[in-house]
Amino acid sequence: MQQEPCSFCHNGLTIPYIAREGAPNRTRVTVRVSRHGQVEVLYPRGDSPERAHAFIRERAAWVAAHVLAAQKRGASAPPPESPKLRYCLGRPYAVDILNAAHFHGMSVREPEGGEPGRLIISAPTGEHAEQLIRRWYEQRAREALPSSMERLMQGVPWLTKRPPLSFRHLRARLGSCSSKGSITLAYELIRLPQDCADFVILHELTHLRHMNHGPAFYAELTRLLPDWKQRKERLDAFPAPFRAEK
Numbered sequence: 001m002q003q004e005p006c007s008f009c010h011n012g013l014t015i016p017y018i019a020r021e022g023a024p025n026r027t028r029v030t031v032r033v034s035r036h037g038q039v040e041v042l043y044p045r046g047d048s049p050e051r052a053h054a055f056i057r058e059r060a061a062w063v064a065a066h067v068l069a070a071q072k073r074g075a076s077a078p079p080p081e082s083p084k085l086r087y088c089l090g091r092p093y094a095v096d097i098l099n100a101a102h103f104h105g106m107s108v109r110e111p112e113g114g115e116p117g118r119l120i121i122s123a124p125t126g127e128h129a130e131q132l133i134r135r136w137y138e139q140r141a142r143e144a145l146p147s148s149m150e151r152l153m154q155g156v157p158w159l160t161k162r163p164p165l166s167f168r169h170l171r172a173r174l175g176s177c178s179s180k181g182s183i184t185l186a187y188e189l190i191r192l193p194q195d196c197a198d199f200v201i202l203h204e205l206t207h208l209r210h211m212n213h214g215p216a217f218y219a220e221l222t223r224l225l226p227d228w229k230q231r232k233e234r235l236d237a238f239p240a241p242f243r244a245e246k
């Protein structure tokens with residue numbers, strides 16, 4: 001099945017969406033905005049995706065209003081990432097690749113006032129550009145996630161010192177906790193909004209007290225983070241690899 005991550009701009013707001021072919025009996029193009037602010041356009045099988053792009057642009061104001069309403073409720077659009085649009089801490093960055101024969105480098109402009117940030121990359125090939133983006137994610141994760149953990153630890157009365165923390169590219173999971181009490185977080189976590197990342201970190205911290213997922217684990221997690229279920233629900237609305245552990 002064809003599926004393309006795309007985005008459009010409306011009044012300075014960048015709205016990501018997915019365009020995909022619908023069921024075989026579909027005859028019309030429709031757009032829907034989930035309660036998490038995720039936008040999806042369905043078009044008849046065999047049609048050009050261009051029809052979906054034109055359709056959503058005609059309804060840009062309606063879609064933007066619904067996405068903004070979801071954001072106001074505290075839900076943000078899950079990131080359908082594309083080569084042209086990346087997310088860091090849930091904020092969008094548009095990617096500009098300048099083909100450069102020799103110079104490899106990336107400058108970053110942070111998002112501001114509803115405008116996405118920009119990753120301006122000079123690299124001879126797309127593969128070099130991906131390496132630069134990957135390194136940027138790793139660096140941002142190493143900077144931001146340990147301080148998130150320290151902030152969250154202040155609400156965990158039985159925890160006196162920060163557990164050993166390491167990072168990896170984890171394909172299937174966003175975090176893990178070893179039986180010796182060290183925590184591994186996925187670099188990919190840095191792409192999520194802070195409240196979803198916090199949920200994953202606190203889930204792993206709770207394992208320092210309860211290694212399994214039994215009732216005592218969930219009782220403790222609820223004490224530490226009363227709204228964890230809403231956060232998990234938001235996290236589960238993100239496309240893979242952003243899935244919470246069960």
Ligand SMILES: [Zn+2]
Nearest residue numbers: 203207213245
């Ligand atoms: Zn777990």
